[in-house]
Amino acid sequence: TTLAPRWLVSRAFDLTWFFGGAALSLMVLWLYFVAGAPIVALWWIWLIAFDGPHIAASFTRTYLDADEWRRRPALLLTSLLTFVVGPVFLAATAVTGSQDPFLLFLALATLYGYYHVVRQHYGFVALYNAINRDRDPKSVALDRRTLYIGCWAPYLYFLLTHPRVRALIGLRPGELANAATSTAEVCIVVWLAVLVWFVVRHLRSDGFRFRNPKTPYLLTTIVLYGQGP
Numbered sequence: 001t002t003l004a005p006r007w008l009v010s011r012a013f014d015l016t017w018f019f020g021g022a023a024l025s026l027m028v029l030w031l032y033f034v035a036g037a038p039i040v041a042l043w044w045i046w047l048i049a050f051d052g053p054h055i056a057a058s059f060t061r062t063y064l065d066a067d068e069w070r071r072r073p074a075l076l077l078t079s080l081l082t083f084v085v086g087p088v089f090l091a092a093t094a095v096t097g098s099q100d101p102f103l104l105f106l107a108l109a110t111l112y113g114y115y116h117v118v119r120q121h122y123g124f125v126a127l128y129n130a131i132n133r134d135r136d137p138k139s140v141a142l143d144r145r146t147l148y149i150g151c152w153a154p155y156l157y158f159l160l161t162h163p164r165v166r167a168l169i170g171l172r173p174g175e176l177a178n179a180a181t182s183t184a185e186v187c188i189v190v191w192l193a194v195l196v197w198f199v200v201r202h203l204r205s206d207g208f209r210f211r212n213p214k215t216p217y218l219l220t221t222i223v224l225y226g227q228g229p
Contacts, residue, residue: 005132008128026224089101103168118152128212132213134212146198146222149191150198151225156187
């Protein structure tokens with residue numbers, strides 16, 4: 001007997017709030033590239049309507065929680081040091097008269113932000129595996145490999161091909177720039193190979209049914225991230 005897939009909350013809730021972000025992301029791309037919506041307006045909408053409440057919720061359930069202060073006072077206090085990093089790089093920019101320190105800070109902050117989001121995606125995959133009791137080591141390893149390579153390969157492709165990024169990291173015309181372009185092409189092949197292998201392994205084990213929502217979640221995530229390049 002095949003067990004029905006178990007959802008974290010419910011089928012409707014998960015599809016709306018956990019999967020629905022993919023549709024929202026595509027809509028934003030359509031608004032910018034097709035409808036011509038100003039990127040500044042889209043950024044402020046995202047900041048105020050989505051990211052801002054998310055950050056506020058993180059603070060209210062930690063720094064405004066008396067239980068958290070009793071349990072982790074040292075962690076809460078030392079975590080505030082992260083707010084010093086940006087001003088330090090900004091001061092270095094002012095002292096040296098070069099934009100490089102602050103540009104480095106922006107690059108590191110963007111890299112960490114991307115890593116944070118990828119880890120969140122893996123968190124959903126791990127939760128779906130746990131609630132559906134999908135603990136096979138080979139399956140878990142496949143999930144991890146598919147998610148991480150499927151998300152990081154497009155990001156590396158972006159870094160190696162975007163004209164402004166190439167200029168910032170000094171990829172001027174020459175052998176090094178040609179090598180970067182070749183590496184970017186390899187990223188596409190690797191991303192596609194990982195996606196195809198995951199689908200093939202799923203079809204071999206489960207056919208065309210989804211016994212675990214993590215499978216469509218993973219596919220949605222990897223395909224969406226591949227749209228960036």
